[in-house]
Amino acid sequence: MTYILKPKVRHPGLPTNALGLTARDYEGAMSTLCAGCGHDSVTAAVIQAVFELDLPPHRVAKLSGIGCSSKTPTYFLGQAHGFNAVHGRMPAIAAGASAANRDLIYLGVSGDGDSLSIGLGHLCHAIRRNVRMLYLIENNGVYGLTKGQFSASADVGTRSKRGEENRQEPIDPIHLALTLGVSFAARGFSGDKVHLVPILKAALQHDGFALVDVISPCVAFNDHVGSTKSYLHTREHAQLAVLADFIPPAAEITASVEPGGVRSVTMHDGSTIQFRQVPDGYDPTNRESVENYVRERQRAGEVAMGLLYVEPGSVEMNENLGTVDRPLCELPYEELCPGSARLEEIQLQYR
Amino acid sequence: MTYILKPKVRHPGLPTNALGLTARDYEGAMSTLCAGCGHDSVTAAVIQAVFELDLPPHRVAKLSGIGCSSKTPTYFLGQAHGFNAVHGRMPAIAAGASAANRDLIYLGVSGDGDSLSIGLGHLCHAIRRNVRMLYLIENNGVYGLTKGQFSASADVGTRSKRGEENRQEPIDPIHLALTLGVSFAARGFSGDKVHLVPILKAALQHDGFALVDVISPCVAFNDHVGSTKSYLHTREHAQLAVLADFIPPAAEITASVEPGGVRSVTMHDGSTIQFRQVPDGYDPTNRESVENYVRERQRAGEVAMGLLYVEPGSVEMNENLGTVDRPLCELPYEELCPGSARLEEIQLQYR
Amino acid sequence: MSSDSHSRVNNFAFKIATVNGSGSASANALIRRAIFRMGVPVSGKNLFPSNIQGLPTWYEIRVNADGHTARIPTFDLMVAMNPATYARDVDEVRSGGWVLHDSSWPLPTNLLRDDLHFLGVPLARLCNENFAGARERILMKNIAYAGVLAALLGLDAEIVQKLLGETYAKKKSLLDSNYKALGLGYDTAIDTLECPLPIRVEPMDATGDSIIMDGNSAAALGCVYAGATVAAWYPITPSTSMIDAFQAFCGKLRKEEETDRSRVAILQAEDELAAAGMVVGANWMGARAFTATSGPGISLMSEIIGLAYYAEIPAVFFDIQRAGPSTGMPTRTQQGDLMLCAYASHGDTKHILLIPSDPEECFYFAVKAFDLAERFQTPVFVLSDLDIGMNDWLVPRLRWDDSYRPDRGKVLDAEDLETIDHFQRYLDVDADGIAARTLPGVHPKGAFFTRGSGHNKHGAYTEDADEYVDVMERLRRKIDSAALHVPSAEIRTARGASIGIISAGGCHRAVLESIDSLAPRGIAVDYLRVRAFPFSHEISSFLGAHERVFVVEQNRDGQLANLLSLETGVPRDSLESLGTFGGLPLSAQDVVEGVLDALGSAAYPKLPPRRANA
Amino acid sequence: MSSDSHSRVNNFAFKIATVNGSGSASANALIRRAIFRMGVPVSGKNLFPSNIQGLPTWYEIRVNADGHTARIPTFDLMVAMNPATYARDVDEVRSGGWVLHDSSWPLPTNLLRDDLHFLGVPLARLCNENFAGARERILMKNIAYAGVLAALLGLDAEIVQKLLGETYAKKKSLLDSNYKALGLGYDTAIDTLECPLPIRVEPMDATGDSIIMDGNSAAALGCVYAGATVAAWYPITPSTSMIDAFQAFCGKLRKEEETDRSRVAILQAEDELAAAGMVVGANWMGARAFTATSGPGISLMSEIIGLAYYAEIPAVFFDIQRAGPSTGMPTRTQQGDLMLCAYASHGDTKHILLIPSDPEECFYFAVKAFDLAERFQTPVFVLSDLDIGMNDWLVPRLRWDDSYRPDRGKVLDAEDLETIDHFQRYLDVDADGIAARTLPGVHPKGAFFTRGSGHNKHGAYTEDADEYVDVMERLRRKIDSAALHVPSAEIRTARGASIGIISAGGCHRAVLESIDSLAPRGIAVDYLRVRAFPFSHEISSFLGAHERVFVVEQNRDGQLANLLSLETGVPRDSLESLGTFGGLPLSAQDVVEGVLDALGSAAYPKLPPRRANA
Ligand SMILES: Cc1ncc(C[n+]2csc(CCOP(=O)(O)OP(=O)(O)O)c2C)c(N)n1
């Protein structure tokens, strides 16, 4: 919608990167998400990461599925080509794009609904293929855009705005990806830009599929019954569903966790998450110990954060396929067409 | 096809079970699979298991997807209702069936293509839901019915009949399922009926989703380049694809592995698999140690076999949903319809 | 200001422009319900963006003593609460109309049209002075403008208060704030504005036997009454609220008292393919099971729809249509899935469609859908849309005949099976195209192998041409024969009419109103409303009896006209397509203009442009 | 034995019944190729079960000097190698015909028809005596019956041997066994049977400029020549062999010599939804990308097809149709996906279809498909089928014009973008309905946001009715305008014809033959073969010019007739549907009987029943 285009004002004093661009040159349209939505903080971190990496915006291809999270590519890298695909199929579209043009930098944004339900199969297979891309899951445990149903990453015991309780074990995308042999796995928190930006930078430079799971609270629908700030009380006896259209104003939650440290962060709804940052000297290249570490923290009721795993000799999809170095979409037709003489020859076997 | 109906001859001397039925009463139509196909051995094990459990055939609902493996429900339990669904969607159909009728015994058969590619998302979510069923993957590393493409469980380095090499990491359904919190996981080998039957019996009695991964070699398309029996040599210089329609006669591979033991079994193509049977005293109820065991064996180049994991307090889908004890499909309409008076009352809120 | 000249009492429309997520829905509902309680026909349409908070949203209320409740695109009064859309909002008011705005801040002068009355009330200031905390201030501002509206429109203050009282009966503190906010708005309006306006509400007795309901709630209630016990779904606007409603109804109506356990299973699936699979699985077991989705979901379910068609498994699909193709406009309405649903899936297929025109029919057709699905052992689609499904419609009170019992179709039970020799699943014993089915677990003799691959009439696998054809021909006969059992078309004839209008679904009210407004211009119209597919015979007769037929529908390609042409044999060119497909509910004006344009005669002058002096 | 009376030299058909997985394909191909090398028109059709080993399979070879190569349902000779199907195989032989069987065992006497000649050769015994090991005995039995056939049909023994030599050129040991087996069969036949039979082959010069090819190989080769660089697919019969062929061709034709790296990426996807997504992703980047699938795959791809339509991304889909609905009969042919492909996905859509009639056209249409997809920035479907795709067709040699260059449509490159002010993705600058696109990574000014949600002509997100409608109307114009650019219909007129036949795709040869055989009965027929959709204008003209039009197609519901009616405006009832849909390729007899039945006049006597004295 035109009225939400962000005004482009030049600030001559802003710092520039190696390309002479300012961070503002990496921005996009104005966000249309809820005030205080974690996804907006992730957008800010993405902007900072690509700015600091001196990426030429138009050499980035940004992709997403459908959901509030999947809207965010509109809000960064206005000068990059974008593809807001259909729900859950983005990993496949990215794989096709990468096969056609292996030279671009692929940046995919998805949600826990988009990635862990309808798109789960595609995500798993993109991991197996090792498509070279940053694959960001903005993980809030709910379907934000369709108003708060549980996603597959919702914790057991979580209650929805309507009061039902989730009884299914959550899928931890990091744990799952490690099982599937992912070549890069990291976790961040939307409110901790300090540690998220370096993760994103590392992921964007990884030669393979880089899964970054970002815990990104939904101010509108992360709502526990025990919470003092719960909306449940007001709506308990309301007769009409239409009364539930109020999203109270909220501020973004921020909290930085130091290496090796653990920090309890309170969410909009009063619940807490124990974030555990990997310690200094942590070895992210040993899949074995990484899997153990992640599961151990899980058992301790903590969420392991940081750059958790990198496969040293990661071989990305195109290498695996054995395709030529140049992007296939740039090969001149003359190199692709065998010509009429060859056609005659080929037909000998059909005689 | 009528001409492959198996003749039903009564053998008065055959042993009977508690229901007075013989094992033959648990058979189905004659198999149309390749001679020597591992899937036929699994069928035989299924028949023995349901016979020994004294299951009334018509109280079993057998389901499958599409593939050679998915054809097998035709070959057992001829007196049970069956549903040969579409490719990859069987877990969803089973979940719906179980929700409607929680009293039947659900027996699903799938292949590695059906379950780990097109149906991967559904399988993962059926595991999360803990649908009460035996879910059998007849795992051969290939798409048998479509002539030998790699499946997602093909080992790295495997070569297809056409000579391509698989370079993608295999998905181990057991490892994956454990990550997703499966409530029962076991692995068998089609050629080891001795150990497969008890696994199937345990799975059929489990109160939740029981994943049984059965290594079941495909005589037609499991073909390694290094193998002395490889077809590659004959076809190497063949010009026409039609020449490749020959499936040599083969015998079923059988091999039993004792508890705690390891045994190297040679496949049709000359390759070998190291089967490791869980030792006596193995504790399948500790998810932690089970995960470690499975990964450890994997690292050692072995395939862990046996009843690997059982969740002690497994709560199946209908319990989780909180539905009534009686099957929903059997509730009399009178219990379901609120009636006209109640309708009047309901409408007060719409005035 | 000519349009003021005739009375606008109980005959006007107004629109409330706010921002979504700000809690205005309760205020809007309050006003709409108060008018209804005063006995005056009223309807409400919500125009909302595909996001959660912070974008423009509108609620349109039409008050019409004659009971016309279709959308109208111009408004007598605009409640302009959203500065971001002032310009377009002010633009939509008819000449001589009113704009209510928050005078806490001055209106931008470039928006001041001199043909309108601007009514300012300092709502934000009032709320800031009287309430503490951002949360309450935002919420109460809504109730405050409702108070202003109550005064301006001459609503019965007692009724408004009573409604508030009912809503917050168990939450005294909230009730007090609401009363206070209402009073602030009401009193300020009475004190500072000329109340009531010429557009105002006077009590009538026209809603006594009516309710105001959205189609998704009505359809959900229909599923409860039909005895559905399994719902499988994947969230998608605008179908989600149907499942929400089903869940809410079942929470009250489907509990086993002794155990607090549920007589229904609602499965949130991992995607639409799974939802469709679950529905098929549950129906296979003999439960009445359904899903609710929208266009993208139907596309994804296509393969499984074909399975249900060919394996002959009942299944009910509610398609709450939205503007396509692809993701399209998820919060806008359309009738774009007719062709898809009629022939969904590859190969030769044809499906039964029910097309309700309002929430009342959503209720009855939901019940009918299950009966037809089981009778014909096939997928049945209920084609609703966002307008019907999510907006507030005035409809006659729903009735229930307690003697109703589900039509389970031909199902052999254990007793039947005992007596037969050998069960043959696809044998057409009584030549009506329908073979008897059995349910799993009931009897060993009923066992057979359901499959989507080639099968013969005995239920066995086949690759034989004749055996395959035999089953396929019966399937064709079976679905065609459903034409005699689906709801017949609604027909209204006019004396001397030579032209006909055919329409379906949510266009109905706009068409009825347009016929009323064409009549005084000397244009008599016969009208047929299609209610189901395959088409019943009276549809062919109607087509045959009219020289000129307009087909009114809300899609680009004239999909209803296409279906009519294909299935009745009338040439496609003989059907003139009318309608809009921009995503807004159809208005009578759209139809009238379309017909007049087509008739093209100077004898029928065009309607005056919306805004003379713009 | 009347049908023996006229010469059957170079004019007969025979069928080989074996069991699948037994390696008979090479023997069958050997015979078919030998006849071809003798300069005689020949074709081969494979009838195989949906399993891998042990079930009945058949290969039908038709030899026809006039070049008629459609299927015929009765045979002069049956090579009955499969005891499981003796009964039905013997039944398919015309009166006076021959049955070749393995006399190692006696034939069941109940199968001995006294109107046939039974020719026994002890093939199994011969092979058991001459070869060691089960494997070789099974394989060589096939070559042995080929040897018998060579003798019976009077094939040039030198040609047969040369063919064997070519096939096993690099595998001397295999060649020796094959020579030996061939000789065993040939010599035994010459010694013990009356060779050659009246049905026999005599050298001609009618295949010099022809090849024998299957449509899937031809289509794959077309993709290579079109410059396709990405293929994404999921295995499904009968499309799999197209990807196999593409892979094989690319292995030879698309290697970068220096590096042995590949100028193509072939992605085996996890399912059809992913395959379609990959194709869309690759085309978005500017590569020519395609997928090959069959009906179930198209159903599953529906949502993404709609995305490509609405976001205007080129994409090429090969639908190798098989018998539906649902899983149906995966190894049987049908034309059942026309309607689905024409309007796939929810909402208003319409897609370009190309309908090749044989492998030659598969090659040319594959190239055309990419040109159209890029020109019109939209999905294009090539609707082949199992019969065309997997059987062996006699077609003119493929030609290539080296001056061909891909039509990339309107793509702005870096230079173009430098010069423009502001790129607007969906702006119809030159009023042809097509807006220019840009490719990612090329230039910062070309960047925009591709989406399947509502967008305006500038490429921005919208929920505005007018902006949405604007783009949708242009899309309609765009696709309609493709009618001028797709391959035009093929028309053959006959003097004095009053009836017309319209057909498409694989029905072509049967229709041509039927027209030839109707002519001597005094029935002159004009013929139009539809080659693409949207329909070009000559199709309407043809429809208008004929009182009676038969539409010949291979599906139950007359889907081509439906499309013709919908899109040209002719009443559906004016089109008479003909054809079969049991999964076997159409025969001329099917068409002739259908036409005669419809004309219903005693003046046109029915053809004699297949077997007079059965
Ligand atoms: C095929 C399809 N099904 C359903 C939807 C509706 N839908 C839109 S967003 C969404 C879920 C988004 O959840 P998530 O990915 O977690 O994103 P969030 O909004 O929480 O950031 C769904 C189900 C759709 N657009 N398309």
Ligand SMILES: Cc1ncc(C[n+]2csc(CCOP(=O)(O)OP(=O)(O)O)c2C)c(N)n1
């Ligand atoms: C939607 C769909 N896509 C593709 C196919 C084709 N198909 C049939 S079986 C099969 C793979 C089966 O592999 P697997 O499950 O491993 O079974 P196996 O034959 O190896 O036992 C495929 C791709 C299909 N039937 N339906």
Ligand code: SF4
């Ligand atoms: S609904 Fe939740 S996820 Fe969506 S924008 Fe609002 S806060 Fe963010």
Ligand code: SF4
């Ligand atoms: S192809 Fe393989 S999996 Fe299929 S029946 Fe034959 S041996 Fe078994």
Ligand SMILES: [Mg+2]
């Ligand atoms: Mg989410």
Ligand SMILES: [Mg+2]
């Ligand atoms: Mg397999």
